Amino acid sequence: MKINTSFLIAFFFLFSCNLDAQNETIYNDDPQQRLPIGVEKPRHHFISATGKKIDKARIEPPFWWTDLKNPSLEILLYDQDIGGCDVSIKNDLGIKLKKVERVQNPNYLFLQMEIGPGAKAGTFTIELAKAGDTKTYSYELKKRNKNPNRIQGLSSSDFIYLLMPDRFANGDYSNDSVDGMTQTGINREKVFFRHGGDIQGVMNHLDYLKELGITTLWLNPVLENDQPYESYHGYAITDHYHIDRRLGSNEIYVQFVKKCHDLGLKVIMDIVPNHVGSEHWFIKDLPSEDWIHQWKDFTKPIYRSSLIMDPHAAKSDRQRLTDGWFDNHMPDLNQKNPHLANYLIQSYIWWLEYSGQDSYRVDTYFYSDPEFMSHFAGRLEEEYPQLGMFGETWVQATALQAFFTQNNGLVEGYNAHLPGVTDFQMHFALEEALNQAQSWNGGITKVYYTLAQDFLYEKPSRNVLFLDNHDTSRFLSTVGEDENKFKSGIAFLLTMRGIPSLYYGTELLFTGFSNPDGLVRQDFPGGWKSDSVNKFKTSGRTVKEQAAFDYIKKLATYRKNTPALQVGKLTQFVPENGIYVFFRYDDETTVMVLMNTNNQAATISTKRFEERMLGFSKAKNVATDSVLTDLTEINIERNSTLVLELQN
Secondary structure, eight states, X not given: OEEOHHHHHHGGGGGGSOSSSOOGGGGOOOHHHHOOTTOOOOOOOOOOOSOOOOSOOEEESSOEESSOSSOEEEEEEEOTTOTTOXXXXXXXXXXXXXXXXXXXXXXXXXXXXXEOTTOOOEEEEEEEEETTEEEEEEEEEEOOOOOTTSSOOOOTTOOEEEEOHHXXXXXXXXXSSOTTOSSOSOOTTSTTSOOOOOHHHHHXXXXXXXXXXXXXXXXXXXXXXXXXXXXXXXXSOSEEEEEOTTTOOHHHHHHHHHHHHHTTOEEEEEEOOSBOOTTOTTTTTOSSGGGBOOOSSOOOOOXXXXXXXXXXXXXXXXXXXXXXXXXXXBOBBOTTSHHHHHHHHHHHHHHHHHHOOSEEEETTGGGSOHHHHHHHHHHHHHHOTTOEEEEOOOOSSHHHHHHTSTTOOSEETOOOOOOEEBOHHHHHHHHHHHHSOOOSSSTHHHHHHHHHGGGGSSOGGGSEEESOOTTSOOHHHHTTTOHHHHHHHHHHHTTSSSEEEEETTGGGTOOOOOSSGGGGSOOOTTSSTTOSOOTTSGGGSOHHHHHHHHHHHHHHHHHHTOHHHHTOEEEEEEEETTEEXXXXXXXXXXXXXXXXXXXXXXXXXXXXXXXXXXXXXXXEETTTXXXXXXXXXXXXXXXXXXXXXXXX
């Protein structure tokens, strides 16, 4: 790859980024804490693909649609010893069987189909013949839903709420234990066991989220995770076409998306192209040995995103990054295998057509093969130009983060086709700003330098901002449970460029440090019948919790009604003496944001900010509705942020 000079320039900014972000301690395992009695931790070994006696035939995708822009479809057939069969199809729908691919495992066939313009919806027959015997499968093509507003996408006008379904609310007690699944029952006393929350529980509390000012729901993965332990979080998928039955069903998920849309809420589905659970049905009988990355001994990734674009990187290091197993029970998928690549991409298209959610969040983005990820995102962009999508990029520098976004021009010949990323760089910068005194390149200066590097993105407004999430320590804990710092971070989140995201419970002052990460995935009080308090209701909250809820609601509502905070321009001033000031504005509204990161109150002269304040004589404090009638000097409390709407 030929590196653009702007990429080299960007590396001069590396000092402004937190280099202590992701390290191996985040992934340390304690099997004594996580494993049920009698269950052993899986040990990695070479997995063959010789075929075995199967207990369930499969055809995937389960069905498909006409009128997609790309006419190609690859059907995976899984049945006993079908590899040597002759294949034909019978139809009058305009469908063609172009090619039959046979692989190492005789239990698989891959059928390459063409569903061109003019193909009709309906059912056709796939026939397999061998030694005089025949076997048939029925396959359905559905008519595509062409409503252009069905998938709404994601934009900087949204406010995301991230929640873990298993820990939010139990709305259906009949699915707490499901016959035939490996881990049954719930145990709310153990952080690594299932607690019983489900999709119905989320549906039951959409009014709570609407009241808070949320516009978009991001659920941690809801696909089946039929693992013997730690199956609650969703990131060890065992079936790509079924919602985990302990969370609901495919039909319930469709109802959930529809109900959200009816209420004016959007939905983000969390997807995991990098790895699967060790109990995934195709891992237990691999199509071919190169379906996953195989190692002689268990090998974790090297956790350094820079290896993707480093022109000096050792091949062995880069291989460990993209091919290492994320955990013992999470085999790493080989996306260079064309059948596996098709399988993944088709599953993501299938869910968009089937359930119509608005956006994808892509887990562990940079651990995957970069060429595949570019192809995958480009394919989805081709079919759904309105689709929202952002990738998890827990990286160590802004330039490295920007590399994974589309149309940035950083590396000649490579386009990730990814609209946005999780903005870890701003997350690190804000955390430092709230906890360290300003220095030449530290404290609040870190925020300034991070924002100064927005030239690296095509549209930095598509990045997702956050204070904490399911993998990090709770925000209130990281700022020492300081009320002023907490409110300061919230104000920054809801006024800075980008798409703000709130982790569930932050609005109610949840605390906890992510060691292990299960400790920041606590149950939402009131989500279970047996809970002694219900914090979904005002009556169940403490005075401080209600104040935090009201503060976020106030700013979120203002943001929702103020285009200047969504799509307006941004001007920032170099921080001085621990004070940082920036403006968001359009032709109608100018919002001034003042951050005091010092441990003492300050009085700020506004003469320096005249270029953005000319013509304004007063200001409304957005949080309190009080009016400042003299803008010559502004008083601000310690460790606080003021959000002011300037007025004539």
